Amino acid sequence: MHWSPAPKEKSHGHGGHGGHDRHAGKPFLLHAGEGAEVQLMSPSKVVQPLTLEHGRVSVKAMGTGNYHALVAKRSVGDLHESAVRYIYMNGKPSGVSPSLLIGHEKSALEIEPAPLAREHWRYYSNTDAQFIVRFQGEPLAGAKVHMQTGNGSSAEFAANTEGLVTIPLPEDFTYEKPGRMANPPSEFVLTAEHHVGTERHITTFSYGYHINPEHWQPTELGLAVIGGGMLIGGFITLRKRRRREKK
Amino acid sequence: MPIWKNLSVIRKFVQLLAFLFLVYGSVFVGFYSADKLSGAFPVLSCAYDAKTADYCVLIPLQHQLGHGLGPAIAAGKFTLSLLLPILTTLGTFLLLFILLNKAFCGWLCPLGFFQEVLGMIGQKLRLNRTESLDDNLVDRIRPAKWLMLGLLVILLPLASGLGFVGHELGDPFCQICPSRILTSLFAGQLNQLYIDTSSTGYMILSIIADLLFGLILVLSLTMRQPFCRICPLLAMHALFKKVGLVKLVKNYTSRCDKCGLCAKACPMDIREIHTSKEKDILMPDCTLCGRCVEFCPDKGVMALKYAVIPIKVSDPAYFKERNKAQKRWEGKQKPSRRVKKD
Ligand code: SF4
Ligand code: SF4
Ligand code: SF4
Numbered sequence: 001m002h003w004s005p006a007p008k009e010k011s012h013g014h015g016g017h018g019g020h021d022r023h024a025g026k027p028f029l030l031h032a033g034e035g036a037e038v039q040l041m042s043p044s045k046v047v048q049p050l051t052l053e054h055g056r057v058s059v060k061a062m063g064t065g066n067y068h069a070l071v072a073k074r075s076v077g078d079l080h081e082s083a084v085r086y087i088y089m090n091g092k093p094s095g096v097s098p099s100l101l102i103g104h105e106k107s108a109l110e111i112e113p114a115p116l117a118r119e120h121w122r123y124y125s126n127t128d129a130q131f132i133v134r135f136q137g138e139p140l141a142g143a144k145v146h147m148q149t150g151n152g153s154s155a156e157f158a159a160n161t162e163g164l165v166t167i168p169l170p171e172d173f174t175y176e177k178p179g180r181m182a183n184p185p186s187e188f189v190l191t192a193e194h195h196v197g198t199e200r201h202i203t204t205f206s207y208g209y210h211i212n213p214e215h216w217q218p219t220e221l222g223l224a225v226i227g228g229g230m231l232i233g234g235f236i237t238l239r240k241r242r243r244r245e246k247k
Numbered sequence: 248m249p250i251w252k253n254l255s256v257i258r259k260f261v262q263l264l265a266f267l268f269l270v271y272g273s274v275f276v277g278f279y280s281a282d283k284l285s286g287a288f289p290v291l292s293c294a295y296d297a298k299t300a301d302y303c304v305l306i307p308l309q310h311q312l313g314h315g316l317g318p319a320i321a322a323g324k325f326t327l328s329l330l331l332p333i334l335t336t337l338g339t340f341l342l343l344f345i346l347l348n349k350a351f352c353g354w355l356c357p358l359g360f361f362q363e364v365l366g367m368i369g370q371k372l373r374l375n376r377t378e379s380l381d382d383n384l385v386d387r388i389r390p391a392k393w394l395m396l397g398l399l400v401i402l403l404p405l406a407s408g409l410g411f412v413g414h415e416l417g418d419p420f421c422q423i424c425p426s427r428i429l430t431s432l433f434a435g436q437l438n439q440l441y442i443d444t445s446s447t448g449y450m451i452l453s454i455i456a457d458l459l460f461g462l463i464l465v466l467s468l469t470m471r472q473p474f475c476r477i478c479p480l481l482a483m484h485a486l487f488k489k490v491g492l493v494k495l496v497k498n499y500t501s502r503c504d505k506c507g508l509c510a511k512a513c514p515m516d517i518r519e520i521h522t523s524k525e526k527d528i529l530m531p532d533c534t535l536c537g538r539c540v541e542f543c544p545d546k547g548v549m550a551l552k553y554a555v556i557p558i559k560v561s562d563p564a565y566f567k568e569r570n571k572a573q574k575r576w577e578g579k580q581k582p583s584r585r586v587k588k589d
Contacts, residue, residue, distance in 0.1 A: 118279060118281075178444055214438070217443050219441055225458055225461070226457045229462045233466045236466065
């Protein structure tokens with residue numbers, strides 16, 4: 001069971017900016033989530049129950065902006081499942097740090113981003129992302145975390161003694177054209193599982209990640225142009241000095 | 248002079264602490280500290296630095312105009328509530344700004360500090376420095392900061408949101424901002440140092456950014472605060488300077504006419520502080536560094552005040568000591584090669 005953004009319905013009105021309509025909710029899809037209880041949690045941990053319609057929910061900021069948590073939980077017999085997704089929403093400043101919401105125990109087994117890509121940041125391919133796996137609030141040493149990406153990569157990683165797991169987000173995009181617009185994001189899903197006696201806990205964390213812009217943003221060229229700027233600076237300085245000395 | 252009495256040394260120390268806090272602070276106060284602190288800080292501390300403790304007011308401003316207000320107006324969906332985020336950003340900025348006024352520049356900005364440190368290196372390397380720029384040149388440069396603010400922070404982002412210009416110009420100041428490159432490099436990231444080859448627009452902007460950064464690196468060695476003179480925040484601060492609690496005041500005396508040491512000491516070449524007969528001499532270009540007060544030799548003529556409380560008042564004894572300390576620090580200037588040849 002995991003969350004993903006629901007495919008966009010045809011945007012109407014102003015081309016290209018349909019996604020920025022502040023009054024329409026953001027739609028999300030819960031995969032394999034029949035019978036799950038769903039709720040949205042605000043940055044200050046206020047909870048709002050939501051109802052799934054054909055596996056979809058539409059979420060709006062609850063009074064303030066910043067990260068909200070979309071949480072789905074289901075318990076059948078000995079199996080306890082949960083799916084968590086953080087959603088950044090624009091709006092009034094919440095006045096609280098997202099760490100309050102992220103650190104709050106939303107399900108017994110949970111994958112906590114450490115940290116979550118902040119506003120103005122994203123998860124990028126070919127970079128490391130870190131998470132802490134917790135069980136009943138405590139770090140789970142050695143926890144196994146499975147990663148699956150929308151581009152077809154999968155791998156398994158183990159947490160260290162502090163429950164910290166580093167996930168190298170794979171460079172698995174097909175790169176053809178440069179630019180953010182030409183390279184839509186994909187999704188990655190992390191799954192952790194933990195057994196206590198006969199009880200099984202499974203949780204997922206899902207989020208979008210983008211192709212690393214280093215493909216079209218070469219550092220070497222940047223360095224060369226800075227060198228050019230320095231030369232111009234040197235030239236200006238020398239010319240100024242000559243002029244002054246002529247006077 | 249004991250260094251703890253030297254206002255410039257105290258200021259450098261504060262600047263260093265501010266630099267560490269703004270460039271690396273989130274490591275100590277939490278990754279999301281900007282959400283708690285302001286997210287609209289009145290200096291160029293950069294959101295693209297992954298370790299920053301708080302980021303500058305210009306990024307939310309450009310994004311709110313370019314992604315919020317502009318597209319909404321274009322779609323015919325303008326409501327007053329759309330102004331709310333912009334007003335919140337400006338309100339947060341103002342709440343902080345009232346506390347320190349333009350002293351944010353002179354005391355807390357990482358880029359301001361970096362330029363000063365390069366200047367000090369230039370002094371130690373005995374480079375032939377231009378202490379004061381030509382009056383004409385200063386006058387010609389002054390409007391640039393307003394252009395940077397009006398065009399790059401307000402008009403172009405709005406025009407991009409409205410669909411008149413490309414999305415490259417959605418946050419054009421951030422695209423060319425030298426503090427983005429500086430602070431991210433200091434935070435150990437190379438990802439802000441690039442030429443963007445994805446479109447002509449992005450390429451031009453990234454070339455400007457890197458050229459500008461290179462220029463600042465070299466010019467700062469021999470010239471005081473080269474970027475500050477065209478910084479959009481300097482202009483934004485100027486708009487609100489009347490409401491800030493820190494004041495720069497002068498009690499003009501006729502002795503001022505023959506002196507002018509304050510203007511010479513001013514890193515922003517504000518000659519008006521010498522000629523003005525007004526009480527409030529906080530000029531649009533001032534960074535409230537306090538050097539003019541330090542280098543005024545006349546008792547009580549110049550003062551830095553917090554509301555009505557004097558923090559630093561000019562004083563002949565301090566001036567003498569300070570001047571000596573300055574001479575000791577600078578050492579003897581080496582005459583330039585050309586002069587030697589003659
Ligand atoms: S790039 Fe410059 S203007 Fe933009 S957030 Fe960073 S410091 Fe502020
Ligand atoms: S004017 Fe200088 S000190 Fe002030 S914000 Fe700009 S770069 Fe920083
Ligand atoms: S006027 Fe005084 S306080 Fe302002 S920048 Fe110049 S020297 Fe500094």
